[in-house]
Amino acid sequence: MPATVETDVAIIGAGPVGLFAVFECGMLRMRCAVVDALDAIGGQCTALYPEKPIFDIPAHPQIGAAELIERLERQAAPFTPLYLLGRRAESLREEAEGFVLGTSAGDSIRCRAVVIAAGAGAFGPNRPPLARLEEFEASGAVRYLVARREDFRGKRVVIAGGGDSAVDWALSLKQIAARVTVVHRRPKFRAAPESAAQLEAAAARGELELAIPYQLHGLEGEDGRLSAVVLATLKGETRRVEADHLLAFFGLSMDLGPIARWGLALDRHHIRVDPATCETTLPGVYAIGDVAAYPGKLKLILQGFSEAAMAAHAMHARVFPGQALHFEYSTTKGVPLASAPGGQAGVAAPAGG
Template structure:
């Protein structure tokens, strides 16, 4: 884009919740910043994977959908007119603390004095079940890995497979819209918040959800991409067919740091170890926050990414203004700086 700057104080890679809040924190400290993301819109997984999924652990928000959370973060940074470079994947990072050069797959380059990596799960995609003929049902939408519009599932016979938070949350969220909802898992134990487990028990008792345990996915029935049933099998080899219009397998995301892994910093199983005091990586001047960052006691919660964003921004300030002491002030005292 023509008005995209050639240089900035802080390059923020990733425009999900942590990246957006990092932009706000940098702007509050009068640090110029740029948001860069490979996706065509800001929001990361919240926008791309679950815009209508309620999030319950954001402070002061009893429940907020992913898209609404991103819209609120956008409003928060709107006064600062922060430049963003979307549909660009950062391929290269060279230089040193105070003088980095970033290059993208679209041929753009940016000079920055510090870098914040807020890349979430990195390059992410679903773990797909090994079922014959899966591709045709994916193409038709009969098998989906993300729920973008709950209205699309109204009066559908839905099979949800998985035993973690995503499977539980979507089962509870879709139970009122579905004509029938099955929850398939290989054992009668689910990994979820105690309140979600309590709600699941209530929904099962009320006949809103049928637990199919201990079973695993075994096959798909239908023709020309139209799903009519899902075969499941138990540990003894007994099979059962569930009448279904839609299959939603939630087996987690396959993540990949991509080019980030080649930038010379320490990595650990698709995450980046950081100092818990300031979120700096092993490469001086480069910081990591959100799901991509790891340290002892790390919790993969959006709220922790927000805290890390603030710590990283404050740690970067002396890199940009080495002669200027930073006196911490609450936002209630200093307000929002003029653009």
């Protein structure tokens, strides 16, 4: 049933940067509602690589993507955000004291500020143009992400692609799969140089196979059960690789969707912001994380965390006009749980519907 929500800040995107924005806003006693097109929080960390290790989160030499999301959710929990999942942000209308954000589920969210933390927008995998692809997708024989590494124990796995995802999962799955074959159309990989070197070393030791220069050509099997992947060179030479699973890592197709029609200044599929505040060209609307563009921008989760803090401080005057912001370190102020103006700190209260 569509909800009518009154809150301080509407956050579009429940990935790691959106979740940290809930915490930063909560520390300044701003209530949040979070909208995401996926049915679960976590963004790409949940949908694409929940078991993948991340190495550049401060104080965590290594942390799994799923664990990072669980910890961010726990960090935001004291501010009791309202999560509106499985719906897309559709419309944005300005009104006297802020905005009304509409969703694909018919929700109406009244807020004083909007934070777009939508990565690069709604995303989906780039799918290879193969006959019978849908049949094998439905059975799980063809996949575009690894949700559970254990699903591939003892299996024959073909991995297609030359980027970080393809190389990282080849190195990981070779430890448990019966056989791993990596298909790439040229010898040079786009992955991090150290990872690419590890891949080549593993192939030299016979721990996995590199099928180069080949591309995907066809799928074989019955009743959704994959038996082999057919590969081909640009010259038309073919070979057959027996397989139980095909993992295709050809990147994501990004789309800002309706957000692109909100009148914001865009730089290709990204939103231009003021690097000091992360405010877009529409006052009161901010963009953080991968979707934000400015000179010197780094697409790192930790930079998105910093942008969340900057945006929260910048929007405080809009959420609480006339109220001075006395900045304090979290070590001295702790986590504020007392009631804030307009309701309990962090609670986005439905106003009916």
